[in-house]
Amino acid sequence: TQLLEQSPQFLSIQEGENLTVYCNSSSVFSSLQWYRQEPGEGPVLLVTVVTGGEVKKLKRLTFQFGDARKDSSLHITAAQPGDTGLYLCAGATPGAGSYQLTFGKGTKLSVIP
Amino acid sequence: DARVTQTPRHKVTEMGQEVTMRCQPILGHNTVFWYRQTMMQGLELLAYFRNRAPLDDSGMPKDRFSAEMPDATLATLKIQPSEPRDSAVYFCASGLVAGPQHFGDGTRLSIL
Numbered sequence: 001t002q003l004l005e006q007s008p009q010f011l012s013i014q015e016g017e018n019l020t021v022y023c024n025s026s027s028v029f030s031s032l033q034w035y036r037q038e039p040g041e042g043p044v045l046l047v048t049v050v051t052g053g054e055v056k057k058l059k060r061l062t063f064q065f066g067d068a069r070k071d072s073s074l075h076i077t078a079a080q081p082g083d084t085g086l087y088l089c090a091g092a093t094p095g096a097g098s099y100q101l102t103f104g105k106g107t108k109l110s111v112i113p
Numbered sequence: 114d115a116r117v118t119q120t121p122r123h124k125v126t127e128m129g130q131e132v133t134m135r136c137q138p139i140l141g142h143n144t145v146f147w148y149r150q151t152m153m154q155g156l157e158l159l160a161y162f163r164n165r166a167p168l169d170d171s172g173m174p175k176d177r178f179s180a181e182m183p184d185a186t187l188a189t190l191k192i193q194p195s196e197p198r199d200s201a202v203y204f205c206a207s208g209l210v211a212g213p214q215h216f217g218d219g220t221r222l223s224i225l
Contacts, residue, residue: 033213041218042117042204042206042216042217042218043156043216044216045215048213088156099210100161100169101146101214103156104155105155
């Protein structure tokens with residue numbers, strides 16, 4: 001069974017602070033995705049990283065895929081209240097004719113104005 | 114924007130009752146996934162379909178859960194009989210093979 005461990009589980013910070021959340025596994029994934037989920041809604045895809053060592057930026061969010069494709073991090077610069085939500089990482093593995101996602105349990109982020 | 118539509122959004126029922134959850138995938142998507150989300154376990158894959166054919170339902174309790182796609186515009190997940198431990202939020206997602214998954218807003222199920 002492939003597991004993705006996310007840390008921290010909860011994070012509460014002041015507006016303007018920086019933060020990093022981590023997603024770790026002992027398994028290799030063909031790609032890794034990050035989602036944000038708001039209360040009462042489904043997860044929304046933020047980014048997909050595919051190549052070991054890859055770094056992608058989405059405005060104030062920076063995503064990195066580990067060299068061995070087993071781990072990833074999400075760094076947020078100057079957090080805003082609008083960044084509040086549950087951040088989920090998901091590792092993709094090829095399945096029968098498609099691919100399957102294994103999700104971490106998420107990091108619940110609260111940004112206090 | 115095209116969206117995955119799930120109905121009902123909320124369902125409260127008593128233990129032993131049949132529950133049916135429905136999902137309308139985004140038009141043109143050929144892969145449909147069912148997930149269950151709880152605080153303890155997070156998001157777990159229950160089953161997925163490609164071109165309406167079930168590819169993997171190993172995450173689903175077979176004795177009480179069933180998933181079908183009667184046509185390309187409808188996926189269903191049934192629980193019979195329901196139990197309190199089935200209480201969770203159930204998500205449907207659709208996509209193209211190897212493409213991103215687009216999630217609906219879920220059905221929040223409470224079994225009393």
